[in-house]
Amino acid sequence: MSRASNEVAGEEGGGNDGRGNQPQGGASLRYGNPWDDSSSARDPLRRLRGHLVLPVTIWLAGNVDEGPSPTGLTVSSVLISQGEPPFLAGLVTPTSDLADMLGHSSDRFVVHLLNAGHRRLAQHFAGDLAAPSELLVASNSLHGPLLAAVGDRLLCRTISVKPFGWSLLIEAEIEGAQVAEPGKGLAFYHGAFHVLG
Numbered sequence: 001m002s003r004a005s006n007e008v009a010g011e012e013g014g015g016n017d018g019r020g021n022q023p024q025g026g027a028s029l030r031y032g033n034p035w036d037d038s039s040s041a042r043d044p045l046r047r048l049r050g051h052l053v054l055p056v057t058i059w060l061a062g063n064v065d066e067g068p069s070p071t072g073l074t075v076s077s078v079l080i081s082q083g084e085p086p087f088l089a090g091l092v093t094p095t096s097d098l099a100d101m102l103g104h105s106s107d108r109f110v111v112h113l114l115n116a117g118h119r120r121l122a123q124h125f126a127g128d129l130a131a132p133s134e135l136l137v138a139s140n141s142l143h144g145p146l147l148a149a150v151g152d153r154l155l156c157r158t159i160s161v162k163p164f165g166w167s168l169l170i171e172a173e174i175e176g177a178q179v180a181e182p183g184k185g186l187a188f189y190h191g192a193f194h195v196l197g
Contacts, residue, residue, distance in 0.1 A: 108156065112152065117149075154177055
């Protein structure tokens with residue numbers, strides 16, 4: 001389980017169940033919802049970032065035999081660059097378990113690209129709402145856990161980790177791609193998940 005979430009989880013708001021208990025998802029640190037503040041107290045840059053339509057991905061690393069849920073994080077700040085080789089860049093929270101696992105070059109991980117049917121997984125790894133165990137079924141690979149429920153995957157190897165504002169910029173080489181049948185997409189916009197298409 002991750003100690004912290006990234007901007008996706010933070011922008012959704014809601015860090016506990018109303019009784020002071022943290023949700024049993026994949027993260028625990030909360031940044032709050034930028035629309036909860038009064039108009040005069042809102043950070044304009046964060047509000048503007050909320051106007052961007054962002055992809056929803058889950059990054060997993062480690063071994064599925066190490067715990068009841070793979071070490072992972074819901075990540076929305078992601079770029080893919082085609083080339084020889086292709087590259088991926090993403091922002092993760094420095095205090096997350098995932099950041100600890102990707103802190104060295106050559107560390108491998110799997111990026112799962114989510115679609116409309118994966119909202120509960122996104123909430124789980126953002127720390128908002130625990131997913132049922134059947135959604136967390138995963139198998140081991142050279143790059144990390146492969147969620148059985150998600151067929152679109154990028155198999156990555158870390159090449160650079162550096163501070164980027166309040167986040168860590170993870171740059172990675174894409175060593176493989178697995179593509180499932182296309183379906184409706186899942187996006188993060190104005191602090192919530194939305195179905196596209």
